[in-house]
Amino acid sequence: MLGPKAYEPNRDIYSPNRNIAPISSEINESEKLIVGGCQLSELAKTYGTPLYVFDELSLRTACKTYIDSLNKHYPGDSLPLYASKANSSLAICALIASEGFGLDAVSEGELLTALKGGVKGENIVFHGNNKSHDELNFAYKNNVTIVIDNHHDIELLKIIASEKKPAKLMLRFTPGIECHTHEYIRTGHLDSKFGFDPDDVKSVLEELKTYDWAKLTGLHAHIGSQIFEVQPHIDLAGVMADTLKLAKEIGHSIVDLNLGGGLGIKYVQEDNPPSIEEWVEVVSKAVVKACGERNLDLPRLMCEPGRSLVANSGLTIYQIGAKKVVPGIRTYLSVDGGMSDNPRPITYQSLYSACLVDKPLNLNLEKVTIAGKHCESGDVLLKDFYLPSCESGDFLAVFGTGAYNYSMSSNYNRIPRPATVIVGEGCVELTQRRELPEDLLQLDVLPDRFITKN
Known part of the structure; x- marks a missing residue:
């Protein structure tokens, strides 16, 4: 739950992932919440609710912090890639590209969005454990680096790629490192659908060396998401350097080492993730040390931040509607959204912070449960949460919703998806229009035969 201290200027303005609210958040003289110089309740009235709001300052600051930290702590070349599965849109792709980021994509839709948003094909990597022929062909034609995840990828690329234009490839493998994170987002351990098993890596490297159409330029591993520990990434650097040495011995010209992403963010006050710079410094020093111990030249260092770029840059505004009091048990406040615009609570039991946008201070608190409007009893956004006394028509801001909310949203119950706006220096711009009920049709x-004839 947010309190007055959440808006004081002693926040970490250089690492947005360590703040619950966007870094431009403040309370105006009327004690109403402002983000990017825009009063949230006025945004809600103008654009409707639910409404996704992005703070441009937070997002650009996160991008700059990654790039500045890599330049400061890694003596070789580097390229951070935005993990666009967190939130893919033309506006976000254009913004991260303008800040010098590349991008990782996992579908033709994400590739198309990135390319149309201005990300160059040579700065995109294409992931996926079951890529289709059409997706691989689209990536190949647009000079995208393809991450080989399994033998299925290789067999399809045999048909697509040509020795006249070798496919630029990156090999993904499971490094056998586990993190203390949610079971469903733990991808670095051996029992994973992603990547080649360690025992298969040598034979795959040898196989790829025999193909004229294959140009292996990088190695990739990813150990999880919403990680607060740094030791696993130190361990990962050693495993990656061992594989890099093996690949070079086999004859591959590996220039890129991609250690994935996974840096956690602050959703609630108890969360204490490393700062972006701390994470980058740990990873950079670990790669330098691991390569030095194996007499390897420094590769171009890649990482794939997603959540830590966009989550704390975003929030969602809802309007409170119905109220139900179950005497002695619980008070329900229902909002005009829920699991269709934020499926994470019902899927992962995820926790969030929130406040009333026109009563942001923690005064006269009441314990309530914020329920969504969908036909599921588990559609609850915030359980046993403390808010000031509120009533139907009040606006509620839920923070940290910039990642995996829009990208995982649905039309469950035929609910249209919300609009998205980006705010900065008192200006607001629409980046995704609100779906209308007729859009869903x-x-x-x-079929003609289903039409009832009078």
Whole structure:
């Protein structure tokens, strides 16, 4: 739960992942919450609710901090890649590209969005454990680096790629490192659907060396998401350097080492993630040390931040509607959104922080449960949460929703998706329009024989 201290100027303005609210958040003279110089309740009235709001300052600051930290702590070349699965849109892709980021994508839709948003194909890597022929062909034609995840990728690329234009490849393998994170987002251990097993890496490297159409330029591993520990990434650097040495001995010209992402963020007051610079410094020093111990030239260092770039840059505004009091048990406040615009609480039991946008201070608190409007009893955004006394029509801001909210949203119960705006220096711009109920019918096809004739 947010309190007055959340808006004081002694926040970590250089590492947005360590703040619950966007770094431009402040309370105006009327004690109303402002982000990016815009009063949130006025945004809600103008654009409707639910409404995704992005703070441009937070997002650009996170980008700059990654790049500045890599330049400061890593003596070789580097390229941070935005993990666009966190939130893919033309506006976000254009913004991160303008800050010098590349991007990682996992579908043709994400690739298309990145390319149309201005990210160059040579700065994109294409992931996925079951890439289709069409997706691989699209990536290949657009000079995207393809991350080989399994033998299926290799067999399809045999048909697609040509020795006249070798496919630029990166090999993904499971490093056998586990993190203390949610079971569903732990991807670095051996029992994972992603990447080659360690015992298969040598034979795959040898196989790829025999193909004229294959140009292996990098290695990739990823150990999880929402990670607060740094030791696993130190361990990962050693495993990656061992594999880099093996690949070079086999004859591959490896220039890129991609250690994935996974840096956690602050969703609630108890969370204490490393800062962006701390994470980058640990990873950089670990790679330098591991390569030095194996007499390897420093590769270009890649990392794939997603959540730590966009989550704390975003928030969602809801309007409170119905109120139900179960005497002696619970008070429910229902909002005009829920699991269709934020499926993380019902999926991962994720926790969030929130406040009333026109009563942001922690005064006269009452314990309530914020329920979504969907036809599921588990559609609860905030359980047993303390808010000032509120009533129907008040606006609620839920923080940290910039990642995995829009990208995992749905039309469950035929609920249209919210609009998205980006704010900065008192200006607001629409970046995704609100879906309308009639939009949900665009892909429906009604067979003639189903039409009732009068």
